[in-house]
Amino acid sequence: MAKPGTDQARKGALRLLQGVRDGLSLSDQAGALKALPAVDQARAARLAAEVLRHRDRADAVLSTHVNRKPAPQIADVLRLATVEMLELGGAAYGVVDAAVSLTRGLGRRGQAATGMVNAVLRKVAQHQGWAELPPQRLPDWLRGPVVATWGEDAALAIEAAHQAGAPxxxxxxxxxxxxxxxxxxxxxxxxxxxxxxxxxxxxxxxxxxxxxxxxxxxxxxxxxxxxxxxxxxxxxxxxxxxxxxxxxxxxxxxxxxxxxxxxxxxxxxxxxxxxxxxxxxxxxxxxxxxxxxxxxxxxxxxxxxxxxxxxxxxxxxxxxxxxxxxxxxxxxxxxxxxxxxxxxxxxxxxxxxxxxxxxxxxxxxxxxxxxxxxxxxxxxxxxxxxxxxxxxxxxxxxxxxxxxxxxxxxxxxxxxxxxx
Ligand SMILES: C[S@@+](CC[C@H](N)C(=O)[O-])C[C@H]1O[C@@H](n2cnc3c(N)ncnc32)[C@H](O)[C@@H]1O
Known part of the structure; x- marks a missing residue:
């Protein structure tokens, strides 16, 4: 399990997530964070991977508290903080403060969203039932053949294994x-x-x-x-x-x-x-x-x-x-x-x-x-x-x-x- 982040690592993770949205793999981006100390590079990579592993669950929790769909960069800040608190055991006060300050750093749109990010994440911190949410769903082009070959229960078991990560x-x-x-x-x-x-x-x-x-x-x-x-x-x-x-x-x-x-x-x-x-x-x-x-x-x-x-x-x-x-x-x-x-x-x-x-x-x-x-x-x-x-x-x-x-x-x- 990844440790809750430091500010440097969180920024790095958000950069990697932006890269994935732009079509780059995490491995393609191996050199993208080389200005950071090695320990933060490793933490950033782990945090980004954890967000991707739990993205559906984070979005399910966030959707009950967010009225309008946030801009992609702000959505990533919310997902990162949600995963840090609910999956990685990060203390709410530190994670929420960090998310607010990361949001403030996202230009005018970010500055306007700090209040929303603060309010939403304080509610997310109280969320019960994270562990019971279904795991990250396979995309349809892959899930279809998996279900057709081995059945729905196998697809769910494979999704749970993907979420658990690899030793x-x-x-x-x-x-x-x-x-x-x-x-x-x-x-x-x-x-x-x-x-x-x-x-x-x-x-x-x-x-x-x-x-x-x-x-x-x-x-x-x-x-x-x-x-x-x-x-x-x-x-x-x-x-x-x-x-x-x-x-x-x-x-x-x-x-x-x-x-x-x-x-x-x-x-x-x-x-x-x-x-x-x-x-x-x-x-x-x-x-x-x-x-x-x-x-x-x-x-x-x-x-x-x-x-x-x-x-x-x-x-x-x-x-x-x-x-x-x-x-x-x-x-x-x-x-x-x-x-x-x-x-x-x-x-x-x-x-x-x-x-x-x-x-x-x-x-x-x-x-x-x-x-x-x-x-x-x-x-x-x-x-x-x-x-x-x-x-x-x-x-x-x-x-x-x-x-x-x-x-x-x-x-x-x-x-x-x-x-x-
Ligand atoms: C699944 S990876 C191989 C992993 C490797 N056998 C190992 O155990 O580390 C597939 C490899 O096939 C190579 N490849 C793809 N098309 C090829 C081709 N037509 N001729 C030779 N190599 C090819 C890729 O460069 C890639 O390194």
């Missing part, structure tokens, strides 16, 4: 020391709760682990890489899966279209003292110089499985562009299959909640390539209900509710026939 998961290098205070998860990841400064954790400088959601660590476990195998990691950046492959001793070629994002793969490999060949190329144009044993294809997707950690995503996307993405995913699968030797295996993965990007892609790939088989996952920590009728693995944010959830993911292991 910090680490993937340890094989044989690395345990991280103090981290909970070992049944699938092999380590989990830490509460705000954590990653670079201050033991083992960071030594590269004993890397940050990777427990669900995101499973495609490589499903691929089951062996020491010495030649493996292509297609769409590799920022490289969490490249690190996993290299850490077991596979000979990895990591391909990504973005040279900038590949630099992050190089940095991650360096810190973890691991090696891989890095290739900046469009996967659709790439062929390996030497035959491969296996392929990991972590395809570009809607990233709708990562909303716990990216609560800005529902405010930035409208579902347009999905047809382009699913078309690209199908072309990437078909091209990757041409790179596999007979008998070779390919894991297809997407961090998406949309069946069109997961289950339906595999069904369509099997229809296009009837001799392909799907190998059902037999991994430690996997529950039978997570395996789909196609033999893929569907992961959802509402799974492991008592442990703190996981990202939404779909993955499947495909095998080319040995005779062609």
């Amino acid at each position: 910090l998961d680490l993937t340890p290098k094989p044989g690395a020391a345990q991280v103090e205070g981290a909970e070992p998860l049944p699938t092999g990841s380590l989990r830490l709760r509460g705000p954590v400064q990653v670079s201050a954790l033991p083992g960071f400088a030594e590269g004993d682990w890397w940050v990777q959601d427990a669900a995101a660590a499973l495609p490589v476990r499903l691929l089951d890489p062996q020491p010495g195998e030649r493996i292509a990691d297609l769409c590799a950046a920022p490289g969490g899966k490249t690190l996993q492959l290299a850490a077991v001793g596979a000979r990895v070629t990591a391909v990504d279209v973005s040279p900038t994002r590949l630099k992050r793969v190089a940095e991650n490999l360096r810190r973890c003292r691991l090696a891989a060949d890095l290739v900046a190329a469009d996967v659709l144009d790439w062929r390996p110089d030497t035959p491969l044993d296996a392929i990991l294809l972590d395809a570009p997707c809607s990233a709708t499985g990562t909303i716990r950690r990216h609560p800005d995503l529902p405010f930035l996307r409208d579902g347009s562009g999905l047809a382009d993405l699913t078309g690209l995913q199908a072309r990437l699968i078909d091209h990757a299959l041409t790179l596999l030797p007979p008998g070779g295996r390919l894991v297809y993965a997407v961090c998406s909640l949309l069946p069109d990007e997961g289950e339906a892609q595999i069904a369509a790939a099997l229809a296009r390539h009837p001799r392909l088989t799907v190998e059902a996952p037999g991994l430690p920590g996997i529950e039978p209900g997570w395996i789909t009728p196609e033999g893929g693995l569907r992961l959802r944010p509402d799974y492991w509710p008592d442990r703190g959830g996981m990202d939404g993911f779909f993955m499947a292991r495909l095998r080319r026939p040995a005779d062609g």
Whole structure:
């Protein structure tokens, strides 16, 4: 949970929220607050994320006290103060005073609104029943397919998981020391709760682990890489899966279209003292110089499985562009299959909640390539209900509710026939 803000952090959070209204993601704005001390930058980012996670609830409370819809900047001040008081436990007197002074700083319109902001927030401070309000609703373009596939109760559970946010998961290098205070998860990841400064954790400088959601660590476990195998990691950046492959001793070629994002793969490999060949190329144009044993294809997707950690995503996307993405995913699968030797295996993965990007892609790939088989996952920590009728693995944010959830993911292991 984020701590109630300082004035600097509150101003920073409002700037980030304005950026999201202008179409920028919170990650795009990572450098926007660099004039602030690091601690306030981190607080501002957490406050902005909390406002986005609780925006519907804040608006529901505010709507009972506000007569006319306020201007967007003033609405953000009201939401921030509401979330600080009702979600983060901020003391009303400090939060309301800060909100009034932030409003005063918003020009003539702000100066005229200070009385309203003060009066409304004093009433909000008395609000009872915050915890019972329904969680932030998924946008319709995403909620529709989720309800159609898993039902209304699943959509509500996913929304509750998004609102709760995500713990910090680490993937340890094989044989690395345990991280103090981290909970070992049944699938092999380590989990830490509460705000954590990653670079201050033991083992960071030594590269004993890397940050990777427990669900995101499973495609490589499903691929089951062996020491010495030649493996292509297609769409590799920022490289969490490249690190996993290299850490077991596979000979990895990591391909990504973005040279900038590949630099992050190089940095991650360096810190973890691991090696891989890095290739900046469009996967659709790439062929390996030497035959491969296996392929990991972590395809570009809607990233709708990562909303716990990216609560800005529902405010930035409208579902347009999905047809382009699913078309690209199908072309990437078909091209990757041409790179596999007979008998070779390919894991297809997407961090998406949309069946069109997961289950339906595999069904369509099997229809296009009837001799392909799907190998059902037999991994430690996997529950039978997570395996789909196609033999893929569907992961959802509402799974492991008592442990703190996981990202939404779909993955499947495909095998080319040995005779062609
Ligand atoms: C889901 S992310 C990959 C995450 C990564 N596998 C990891 O575990 O850290 C998708 C990546 O696909 C890359 N990408 C998108 N289209 C591509 C293409 N046609 N060829 C190569 N890379 C592509 C993007 O630059 C992005 O880095």
